[in-house]
Amino acid sequence: MKPSFAIVGCGKVGTALGIFLAKAGYKAVGLAGRSLASTQRTAEIIDCDHYSDVPWEITRNADVVFITTPDGAIVETCDAIAGHKGFADKAVVLHCSGALPSTVLSTAKTCGAQTGSMHPLQTFASSKFNANPFQGITVSIEGESDAVNMAKQITADLGGSSVTILTEAKTLYHASAVVASNYLVALLDLAFRLMGASGIADRDAFKVLKPLIEGTLSNIEEVGIPAALTGPIVRGDAETVEKHIEKIGLTTPRLLDLYKTLGWYTIDIATAKTTISETTVKQLRSLLKPSG
Ligand SMILES: NC(=O)c1ccc[n+]([C@@H]2O[C@H](COP(=O)([O-])OP(=O)(O)OC[C@H]3O[C@@H](n4cnc5c(N)ncnc54)[C@H](OP(=O)(O)O)[C@@H]3O)[C@@H](O)[C@H]2O)c1
Numbered sequence: 001m002k003p004s005f006a007i008v009g010c011g012k013v014g015t016a017l018g019i020f021l022a023k024a025g026y027k028a029v030g031l032a033g034r035s036l037a038s039t040q041r042t043a044e045i046i047d048c049d050h051y052s053d054v055p056w057e058i059t060r061n062a063d064v065v066f067i068t069t070p071d072g073a074i075v076e077t078c079d080a081i082a083g084h085k086g087f088a089d090k091a092v093v094l095h096c097s098g099a100l101p102s103t104v105l106s107t108a109k110t111c112g113a114q115t116g117s118m119h120p121l122q123t124f125a126s127s128k129f130n131a132n133p134f135q136g137i138t139v140s141i142e143g144e145s146d147a148v149n150m151a152k153q154i155t156a157d158l159g160g161s162s163v164t165i166l167t168e169a170k171t172l173y174h175a176s177a178v179v180a181s182n183y184l185v186a187l188l189d190l191a192f193r194l195m196g197a198s199g200i201a202d203r204d205a206f207k208v209l210k211p212l213i214e215g216t217l218s219n220i221e222e223v224g225i226p227a228a229l230t231g232p233i234v235r236g237d238a239e240t241v242e243k244h245i246e247k248i249g250l251t252t253p254r255l256l257d258l259y260k261t262l263g264w265y266t267i268d269i270a271t272a273k274t275t276i277s278e279t280t281v282k283q284l285r286s287l288l289k290p291s292g
Contacts, residue, residue, distance in 0.1 A: 002157070003063035003092075003150070006030040008055045008077055011041035012124035013096050014068035017158075020132050022046040024157040030058025034069075042127070056086025062076070063088070065113075067095045067105070074100060079107045087111035092150040094118050094143075098177055102143035116143025117170070118151040120160065121177065134158035140249060142167045190258055193226040197251045226273035234270040236280040240286050249255060263288040 004027040007014045014033075019042075022028055028048040032055040033039040043051040052058050059065045059081055069077050074095050075155045080086075087093060089112035093105050096118040105115035122137045139155040141148055154160040165173050192205040199206055219228035232240040241263065248256045267284050270276060276284075 002026045004029045004061065005064040005066065006032070006059045006062035007042070007066045007068060008059065008081070009034075009067060009069035009073070010039045010127075011068065011070075012127050013120070014066060015042045015045070015127040016124055016129060016133050017066055017068065017096075018042050018046045018048070019129060020134055020158050021154065022048075023132075026064075026154075026157070029061045032058050034073075038127075052182045054080045056084035059086045060088055062091060064092045064094065064154070065108075067093065071097045071100055075104050078105045082107035085111055087113040090114070090146075092116065092147045094147060095150055096120060098140075099171075099174045101167045102147065103167060114144040114147040116141060116147025116151050118155060118162075132159055134160045136160065138163055140165050140173060142170060178217075187262075190255060193255060194248070194250060194259075198224050226269045229266070229269050229273055233266045233284060234273055234276075235274040236270075236284075238280055238283040240289060242282060247285055257291055260288045261290045264290055 002025045004019075005021055006029055007018050007113075010018065010031055010033045014031075018031065028046050030050040030052070031039050031043050031048055034051050034053065036051070036053050039051045039053065050058050052215060055077060065081075065087060065180070067074050068076050074097060078093065078095075087108050091108075091111070091113040093107060093108040093113045093115050095117050096119055097100070097117060100117065102115045102117040108115050119140045120137055121140065122133050132162060134155070135158075137160045139151070139160045139162050141151040141155070141162050143151070148164060151208060152162045152164075168292075191209055194203065195205040195208060196202050216228065222228075226234075232244075244259065245256065248259055264285070267281065267288065271281060
């Protein structure tokens with residue numbers, strides 16, 4: 001028989017877990033949240049009779065408790081439940097934050113529970129789902145051994161695949177996800193602004209660059225980094241880089257530092273891929289040296 005579960009925090013992720021765990025044969029024994037309205041909505045969707053705005057009233061009988069409140073409320077929620085002896089002995093308590101380690105759930109151990117985190121690498125933009133958002137995604141898991149094993153099983157049953165990380169590596173793991181997602185947005189904003197400065201309308205920048213972006217991603221998937229790197233730096237074309245710097249400095253000087261910083265970083269990737277002469281590398285480094 002599949003384990004029973006309770007969810008505290010019936011927002012986007014909590015509701016997704018509730019719906020798709022119930023579909024996978026896990027039994028919902030209770031739902032809780034700050035307001036009864038969102039909790040009741042989720043309870044109706046997954047046909048769960050027990051819901052409350054007092055978390056420890058519905059967590060005591062669960063094999064697994066998910067604390068899916070916003071990150072800032074996870075510790076206080078866990079502490080309050082533990083303070084009311086709301087976790088069963090040997091229960092597994094999990095949160096889904098990418099930024100926080102499982103150790104923030106440490107008070108659950110006073111009840112004999114094991115703690116872990118399982119972070120779905122997915123964007124949950126609303127509490128309505130046309131398809132299973134866990135299908136085919138990666139979920140990163142860390143924590144105590146029973147909690148890790150439970151989270152792995154849950155991930156597999158939800159249709160995802162899991163990767164286990166060290167608890168102390170969680171911050172770096174999260175920094176990586178932020179760079180890959182948020183800084184990609186910043187990087188593309190830089191590209192769009194330069195495209196805009198070249199005279200192409202803002203609304204067309206994405207359309208114009210999309211095949212290049214997609215081609216680059218597919219090259220990275222196929223051959224990896226550094227092999228996927230193309231362009232003036234890896235060709236050792238310092239003259240072109242110099243022209244970019246001059247023109248950006250004249251037209252959009254605010255963007256120059258970022259162009260140089262990324263170029264400076266790119267030199268190391270380029271030299272890992274191919275042999276550029278010492279003189280060209282020096283020339284590139286002198287052109288691209290960030291001002292800070
Ligand atoms: N959204 C994503 O794309 C995403 C992706 C991966 C991981 N995560 C992680 O998943 C977790 C949940 O995020 P989310 O996006 O699902 O948040 P959310 O949609 O804002 O939902 C949070 C829920 O927690 C409830 N809540 C707030 N404070 C509470 C408290 N003190 N006690 C009990 N319940 C409380 C809210 O209740 P009310 O409805 O009454 O306000 C709401 O239902 C976070 O740790 C987040 O980092 C999110």
